[in-house]
Amino acid sequence: xxxxxxxxxxxxxxxxxxxxxxxxxxxxxxxxxxxxxxxxxxxxxxxxxxxxxxxxxxxxxxxxxxxxxxxxxxxxxxxxxxxxxxxxxxxxxxxxxxxxxxxxxxxxxxxxxxxxxxxxxxxxxxxxxxxxxxxxxxxx
Numbered sequence: 001x002x003x004x005x006x007x008x009x010x011x012x013x014x015x016x017x018x019x020x021x022x023x024x025x026x027x028x029x030x031x032x033x034x035x036x037x038x039x040x041x042x043x044x045x046x047x048x049x050x051x052x053x054x055x056x057x058x059x060x061x062x063x064x065x066x067x068x069x070x071x072x073x074x075x076x077x078x079x080x081x082x083x084x085x086x087x088x089x090x091x092x093x094x095x096x097x098x099x100x101x102x103x104x105x106x107x108x109x110x111x112x113x114x115x116x117x118x119x120x121x122x123x124x125x126x127x128x129x130x131x132x133x134x135x136x137x138x139x140x
Contacts, residue, residue, distance in 0.1 A: 011035040011072045015079040017086070018068035023055045030054035035069045035079075042066050067092045074133040076126055084121075087111035097134035101127045 012034055013019065013027050032038055032054065041047030051062065070093055072082045088104070088111035090096050101124045108121050122130075 011079055013038060016065070016068055016072065017079070017083055018065050023057060023061075026055045027051075035072050038065065038069045039073060070137070071096070074130055074137070076129050076133075081122060081130075084108055084112060093134045093137050096131060097138050099127075099131055101131060104131070 013024050013032060016024070016035060016038075019027070027033075027038070030050065030053075032041065032051070038051075041051050048062075051057075057065075068082065068091075071077060071085070071091070072079055074093070074096075085091070085096065085108070088107040090099065090104070090107075104127050105121065105124050108127075112121055
């Protein structure tokens with residue numbers, strides 16, 4: 001069991017901001033509904049071919065979708081927190097892994113301030129969990 005309880009999220013392709021509406025619909029038509037479905041496809045040649053058949057996207061687009069999906073699937077992340085991080089300029093796991101929790105918390109407060117209504121900023125403990133998960137995912 002985890003030392004610290006973290007929110008869990010069921011992340012859907014329709015909520016992934018990196019993918020345009022038409023491409024989301026095409027992916028869902030092909031049975032790629034959850035973000036984890038997209039990540040499962042990246043690991044095999046057959047999966048990559050299926051993705052290309054479903055959506056006529058460039059390799060750069062596919063790469064950006066995978067990077068976003070990897071971030072969204074980090075422990076306790078989800079799409080809402082991913083979007084907040086992206087507003088703060090943290091758009092991939094490598095960038096997140098190099099952060100310091102206190103400084104990132106301040107950046108998230110700044111990034112959330114211009115939005116309509118009060119944004120829920122995760123506490124530093126949750127941010128540390130994200131950073132640790134990111135560090136475990138990459139070799140710095």
